[in-house]
Amino acid sequence: MVDTLALGGGLVVTLVLVLLHVTKGTKRSTPENLADELLERRASTVEETGFPEPMSRSIGGGGGGGVAVGGGGGGAEGEASEEEAGFDPSSIPEDEVEYYDIEFRKEGETIEVANNETLLEAGEDQGWDLPYACRQGQCLSCGGHIEDGDAHEFVRHGNNDTLSDEEMDRGYCLTCQAYPVADFSLETSETP
Numbered sequence: 001m002v003d004t005l006a007l008g009g010g011l012v013v014t015l016v017l018v019l020l021h022v023t024k025g026t027k028r029s030t031p032e033n034l035a036d037e038l039l040e041r042r043a044s045t046v047e048e049t050g051f052p053e054p055m056s057r058s059i060g061g062g063g064g065g066g067v068a069v070g071g072g073g074g075g076a077e078g079e080a081s082e083e084e085a086g087f088d089p090s091s092i093p094e095d096e097v098e099y100y101d102i103e104f105r106k107e108g109e110t111i112e113v114a115n116n117e118t119l120l121e122a123g124e125d126q127g128w129d130l131p132y133a134c135r136q137g138q139c140l141s142c143g144g145h146i147e148d149g150d151a152h153e154f155v156r157h158g159n160n161d162t163l164s165d166e167e168m169d170r171g172y173c174l175t176c177q178a179y180p181v182a183d184f185s186l187e188t189s190e191t192p
């Protein structure tokens, strides 16, 4: 009798549990959520390293570095790029154009050359057949020699990718890119 009652009670309890399982089953977590939960649990078992998060490190470190480089190098870079940019003849207003007496020795004449005109252009205007190739300061075909001394003191180059400072110190210039800033004597067709 007791066994029957116990069996009946057990069945009832089992049925209730099954019913509960079925009715709540649809609300259970999906396998995906379970996986997330598992990952979170695993992550919680890993010790904290104390290092910043990678993203923070890249933002903080990279950004700071950029500022330091930009701030520190700004002035020097500006100066360097000014030198590399060369002289721009169009920066001279029309009413500030000046003329200098340039003696072309081989050609046997002294002519006036404006400070916004290259030695090569001025010579060509005279009808002289002067040497050149690139006309951009990138070769030596138009090379000339200033007889009066350091070329830095007599011309400004629009672009000079060819002559070194030392070669200019010795009086060499690129006539296709050289604008006069003083009177001088020039030997055309001369290269270092």
Ligand code: FES
Residues within 6 Å of the ligand: 131, 132, 133, 134, 135, 136, 137, 138, 139, 140, 141, 142, 143, 162, 174, 175, 176, 177
């Ligand atoms: S023609 Fe090439 S540098 Fe003058």
